[in-house]
Amino acid sequence: MSDQRLTDLEVKFAEQEQTINDLSDMVNRQWQEIEQLKRKLTRAHDRILTLEDSVPDGSDAQKPPHY
Incomplete structure (x- = not known):
């Protein structure tokens, strides 16, 4: 085999x-971002459920006077 x-x-x-190292770093950053977004989504979902639980049902709610 020649030296060249x-x-x-x-x-x-x-x-x-x-290139492999760069791709590995990119995948690692994306994985961290996905995990962060999953945590935010879980918190938002929990908050929505809490808000839904605090809103009275339609049968218990009074209609405004203009109805």
Whole structure:
């Protein structure tokens, strides 16, 4: 194997290794963002359920005078 070919392979390997590291970092950041969004969604869902529980049913509620 020629020295040039070996050097070319080493360069390609280094570039691919960097690409893999970059992609891994990107996936890690996206995973963290997904987890954060899931927590926010869970909190919003819990809040909606709490608000729904605090609103009286239609049968118990009085109609406003203009009805």
